Amino acid sequence: MNPIGKASIRSHIAILMLGAGTLLVSQSGCRDQTPVASHYEPNYLFAKATEIGLSKEEGELEPTIQDSQNLLVEWFGTMEDPKLPSLLKEDDYSDLISEANLKIAVGTPKEPGIYIQQCVSCHGSSGQGRGTNAASQDPYPRDFRMGIFKFKSSPRTARPVKEDIEKVLRNGLSGSQMPLFNKLSDQEIQALVDYVVFLSLRGEFERRLIQLSATEWEGERLYDPSAEKSVLEGQLSNASDALTEIADRWVRSADAVEDFPRPSFPLVGTETDENKEELISSIEKGKVLFVSEIASCSKCHGVNADGKGNQLPDYDDWTKDWTSKIGIQPTDSQSLLPLMARGGMKPLPLKPRSIIEGHFRGGRTPEDLYRRIRYGIAGSPMPAAAVVESRDEPGLIDEDLWHLVNYVLSIANVPPPPMETKVVSTQ
Ligand code: HEC
Ligand code: HEC
CATH class of the missing domain: 1.10.760.10 (Cytochrome c-like domain)
Structure with a gap:
């Protein structure tokens, strides 16, 4: 029933509760070195930031994390065997992610797929932006789990369109460590784009579950397969609503892309002797x-x-999410320790x-x-x-x-x- 196994979740929670930085860091480090880990790393950092932000007792969110991990495995599968929740197989979402592409991206433990070969060392196995090579980079590789992408054709608050992610892969990001992948086949590129969207959706859903359960659904179990039928149905319907909201933003992004006609005067590269x-x-x-x-x-x-x-030096939203947003200065290294123990990377000002x-x-x-x-x-x-x-x-x-x-x-x-x-x- 539960592919992660209760014991394994409990051991993760134990790490979360311990606040033993080295333990968690070395754990996740190992996981990224073994290319295909069996499951995705839970978002301990966001759980901790939520706990601090809402002045909760240490460990109060433990049942939430456990429930959300169980639900995530049910709906999104594991790292070795990712799948789409049935909601995302409905017609409204048919162009968003193809399940076959997820398999191409991760491959098998014997024959790792293209994401595992080319991306995991920087972006991490669950798209948390914390692969084994990440710490030395500036800016850090993108954490896909907030749903935020920088370089896109859609407006600032909209999700990107898939062509934007494709462009990033084909051209790379000049002046950063993000390489260009211009030798991959179209099929591989599409598989990677779908997998990035998948990790982003999944990660955003995980955050949303933690946040909702800590606020609006306070005290309610997120997902309890042993609960009475009507209770379980209520839980799943809450979760479906949250996922629908997230997926709809991706589906709607193409409508948000505007065309901007060129002006009457010439632009650099189009000038003639006359103008x-x-x-x-x-x-x-x-x-x-x-x-x-x-x-x-x-x-x-x-x-x-x-x-x-x-x-004055300023930081990106991925850093602010677990620092200034919860009232901790990114320079206050002492207060940051428990968060860095859960995966926060040393805050670097964004130049x-x-x-x-x-x-x-x-x-x-x-x-x-x-x-x-x-x-x-x-x-x-x-x-x-x-x-x-x-x-x-x-x-x-x-x-x-x-x-x-x-x-x-x-x-x-x-x-x-x-x-x-x-x-x-x-x-
Ligand atoms: C050597 C490290 C490295 C590798 C390998 C790498 N990336 Fe990146 N990637 C980065 C960095 C660094 C950034 C952030 C750059 C920035 O913010 O300016 C980034 C950003 C991104 C973004 C975000 C673009 C945006 O608009 O915000 C996507 C998507 C992405 N990478 C996908 C991938 C995929 C898929 C692969 C594998 C095919 C990959 N990356 C391999 C380092 C890497
Ligand atoms: C509050 C500070 C701030 C202001 C004001 C600002 N920028 Fe930026 N700009 C940045 C930062 C930070 C980056 C790098 C962002 C990144 O890569 O994540 C950037 C990046 C850029 C880039 C690189 C884009 C790319 O594709 O890589 C251009 C061009 C740019 N800014 C132009 C402008 C122009 C023109 C204005 C005025 C209309 C402006 N900026 C105002 C902070 C600012």
Whole structure:
């Protein structure tokens, strides 16, 4: 009935309760070295942060974690044998994740699949962003479990579309450790995209269960297969509602993608001898806007766009989630100890990018940069632009955003592409 086994869950909980950092760290470290672990690592960090954030007693969330792990195994399977919950097999979600692709991504213990071969060392077996190679990177590899992705075509708060994740895989993320995977077959790329969405959905669902049970469903069991039929049905229906909400955001993201027509003036790369002057004037306007109070790009990126603004150090949302959000300063290493023992990685300030170096991780077409400036970068302190309809209102009008795009492109170097991975297609 229960593929994880009660004893194994209990031992995990014991670690959680102990607060013995080294124990947990070495445990998860081992698990990532053995490529195919039998099950996914529970989100101890979020459970602990929730506990502290809600001033709960140490260990109060233990039954929640146990129940949520049992439910996750029932619905999403194990690391060796991932599956889709029946809800995600309904017609509404048929384009989201293919179960066959999950199998391609993880493979078998004898023949590990492409995610295990190429991604686990950085992103970890459950997409927690904490593989064996993660600690030395800056920024750290993405933790997929918050559902937040930075480089996408959809607005800041929307989920990405699958093509966005595909683009990240094919191009890599310039200036970070995220390599490019341009030698993989289309089938492998699709399998990886589906698996990233799967880990993200699963991880977000896990967080939601912990959060709901600690707040709205307080005192109620999350999932108790031995409960009376009507009670169990109520539990499963609560969980289904939570999962539906999460999955719907993914399904709706494509509708949120907007088209932005190019302006009447030329953009860098499209200028001709006749309109060159117009381009130069647009770049000049962009330069003025960049240091203006209203766009305030220079506050973070510096007046010379070299990434050296005078903003105080700030952190990404993955770090804030278990630090400032629960009232602990990311620099307060003493208070962070119990959280780091559960998987929190040493907080690193997220540096504003040097525009001059030209590492545009979200792509370097004018449209890519327009979206970056208009929407900001999800999960990072880079805000969305304050876009207004007319010059009479305080804010930036559409034209201003294109002037900024022109300025950014005019000063940026073209860096070499991210490193390719050595292992090529497994087919
Ligand atoms: C050597 C380490 C490394 C490997 C290997 C690696 N990644 Fe990454 N990945 C990163 C880092 C670092 C980031 C975050 C970069 C940033 O935030 O700027 C990242 C970010 C991502 C993102 C988030 C993009 C976004 O828009 O937020 C996805 C998706 C992703 N990686 C998928 C994968 C997949 C799938 C594989 C395997 C095919 C893989 N990565 C292999 C280091 C790695
Ligand atoms: C509050 C600080 C802040 C402000 C204000 C800000 N940025 Fe950023 N910006 C950042 C940070 C931090 C990053 C790096 C984010 C990351 O990679 O996670 C970034 C990244 C970028 C990038 C790289 C995008 C990519 O695809 O990799 C560009 C271009 C950029 N900013 C332009 C601008 C412009 C133009 C403005 C003004 C309209 C602006 N920024 C305002 C903090 C800021």
